[in-house]
Amino acid sequence: xxxxxxxxxxxQQSDAIMPGAAAAPAEAAAGADEPCAPRxxxxxxxxxxxxxxxxxxxxxxxxxxxxxxxxxxxILGMDSQSxxxxxxxxxxxxxxxxxAFSPGFYPNLIALYERVGVEIEGFDWAxxxxxxxxxxxxxxMGTRTLRGWSIPELPSGxxxxxxxxxxxxxxxxTWCFHRRCRRLEAEGRLAGAGTLGDFLERxxxxxxxxxxxxxxxxxxxxxxxxxxxxxxLELLAKYFNRNDLRQLHSKHGSCDVVRRLSKGCRLRLGxxxxxxx
Numbered sequence: 486x487x488x489x490x491x492x493x494x495x496x497q498q499s500d501a502i503m504p505g506a507a508a509a510p511a512e513a514a515a516g517a518d519e520p521c522a523p524r525x526x527x528x529x530x531x532x533x534x535x536x537x538x539x540x541x542x543x544x545x546x547x548x549x550x551x552x553x554x555x556x557x558x559x560i561l562g563m564d565s566q567s568x569x570x571x572x573x574x575x576x577x578x579x580x581x582x583x584x585a586f587s588p589g590f591y592p593n594l595i596a597l598y599e600r601v602g603v604e605i606e607g608f609d610w611a612x613x614x615x616x617x618x619x620x621x622x623x624x625x626m627g628t629r630t631l632r633g634w635s636i637p638e639l640p641s642g643x644x645x646x647x648x649x650x651x652x653x654x655x656x657x658x659t660w661c662f663h664r665r666c667r668r669l670e671a672e673g674r675l676a677g678a679g680t681l682g683d684f685l686e687r688x689x690x691x692x693x694x695x696x697x698x699x700x701x702x703x704x705x706x707x708x709x710x711x712x713x714x715x716x717x718l719e720l721l722a723k724y725f726n727r728n729d730l731r732q733l734h735s736k737h738g739s740c741d742v743v744r745r746l747s748k749g750c751r752l753r754l755g756x757x758x759x760x761x762x
Contacts, residue, residue: 526549526550526551527550527551528550528551528552528553529545529550529551529552529553530552530553530554530555531545531552531553531554531555531750532555532758532761533555533556533562534554534556534561534562534563534743534747535562535563535707536563536594536742538554538562539554539561539563539742539743539746539747540594540597540746542554542746542747542750543597543601543745543746543747543748543750546749546750551751552749552750552751553750553751553752553753554747554750554751554752554753555753555756555758556752556753556754556755556756557755557756557757557758558754558755559754559755560743560754561743561747561752561754563584563739563742563743564580564738564739564740564742564743566581566582567579567580567581567738567739567740568581578738578740579738580734580735580738580739582704582705582707583608583610583704583734584734584735584738584739584742585608585610585732585733585734586732586733586734587727587728587729587731587732587733588729588731588733589727589728589729589731590723590724590727590728595733598735598742601745601746602745603735603736603737603741603742603745604735604736604737604741605733605734605735605736606733606734606736607731607732607733608732608733608734609732610732611625612625613625614696614697614700616696651691651693652693654691654693654694655691655693655694655697658690658691658693658694659694659697661688661690662690662694662698662725663725663726665688666718666722666725666726667726669718669722670722670723670726675718675719675722675723676719678717678718678719678722679717679718680714680715680716680717680718681702681713681714681715681716681717681718681721682714682715683718684718685698685714699713699714702716702721705724
């Protein structure tokens with residue numbers, strides 16, 4: 486009812502304006518010598534504090550909005566899975582996942598970090614892959630490259646592991662996957678390619694290749710394997726097509742990023758949002 490009365494009042498005011506006439510500003514109607522009452526800042530709620538939520542919160546607060554961040558974890562989400570440890574007696578907070586990014590795909594993120602003062606440095610993205618419970622890795626990817634491609638390193642299993650059929654299936658399917666993604670984008674056919682799971686099934690990629698690809702995608706998207714398979718291939722293909730071997734990250738970790746991006750916002754931590762009405 487109050488909302489209905491407000492609408493009627495606004496409509497009556499607008500109808501009172503004659504054609505060709507301009508409505509007088511509120512401060513002019515109050516009188517030139519009378520000070521204008523301060524305008525109340527608009528309030529905005531941000532649900533979730535991953536990098537998307539924090540970016541939105543910072544931009545809105547910078548524009549003058551009164552921002553409240555709701556996060557179900559006890560600390561801000563982007564830093565909620567980080568791990569505290571000690572290395573050579575020094576306390577270190579390790580980002581999990583690594584929160585690395587490539588200049589080729591994240592120019593806006595880099596610009597935001599520079600704007601708020603986050604220091605950026607190079608990141609050693611060398612990784613190893615092993616089956617659950619296995620004593621050793623079956624594949625390692627380091628920083629050695631050839632013409633823009635990462636060269637697999639000899640795992641601890643020696644030549645026997647290198648010559649295993651699964652190793653060569655991974656190498657073959659990796660080459661085919663990247664080549665196919667580039668071709669689909671060049672031909673403008675990514676939009677109709679479906680999900681990642683549809684694509685892998687349709688193209689017949691091996692289980693060995695999936696065992697390497699899904700952990701990579703899961704780390705990038707911070708989600709389950711099932712969710713990875715439901716991601717649009719278009720989004721992931723564009724990421725891989727623009728990703729280069731220069732990997733960067735925040736020098737002082739995610740804790741520094743969340744502190745800077747949430748500055749000036751109200752925080753409601755440990756607070757789950759059931760619905761938005």
